[in-house]
Amino acid sequence: MQDDKHYDDSWPPVRGDYQVGDAGSRVAVVTLASRIFPRGGAICGPCKTENLGIEKIIANVVSNCNIRFIIICGAESRGHLPGDAILALHKNGIDERGRIIGSKGAIPFIQNLPQEAIPRFQEQVQIIDHTGLEDIAQIEELIEGYCRLGEQLGPYPREPMQVVKRRAQAREVCAGGGDLSLGCGTVMDTSAWLVMQEQKDL
DSSP states (O other), X not given: OOOTTOBOTTOSOSOOSOEEOOTTOSEEEXXXXXXXXOSSSSEEEOOOOSSHHHHHHHHHHHTBTTOOEEEXXXXXXXXXXXXXXXXXXXXXXXXXXXXXXXXXXXXXXXOSSOTTHHHHHHHHOEEEEXXXXXXXXXXXXXXXXXXXXXXXXXXXXXOOOOOOOOOOOOOOOXXXXXXXXXXXXXXXXXXXXXXXXXXXXX
């Protein structure tokens, strides 16, 4: 497929549990909790979390303008519900705290990406929801069909967006300083995505 290099040579920029296919393909495939790898897409892999997993998807998609469709398939991850979170994010975006609006997942926060990555993701791709579908032959038929449709659309008409993850500010956390207790003296500061041991006040 002729892709005219609508992506950087280092694509995909974020490491993960995925397989890269034809970087010129118009389709990316998210298989949720299922470890299946249908062929024909630009990139294919599971997503089991409604926060960091989705952030990786966004970063890898917006850095390749060829990708115009994301097919969601495979079994939903219980509790985290990343499939539901991707659909909610694409439809509703995030609020001022980074929470995905309308998501039913346990911790649906996008906090390590620049804000402009979200509308770019919403504009660049269409989400094709086939949550629950695990038949590889059927999924590959979907990929082929949306690749043809994507050829009519052409690549997204802007430069590839290289997402730089934000660094959370370092901070000390004393007893009670975290906002989520994980038990046994372990707390999480959800605003910075830090997990640490509580230090008791002297």
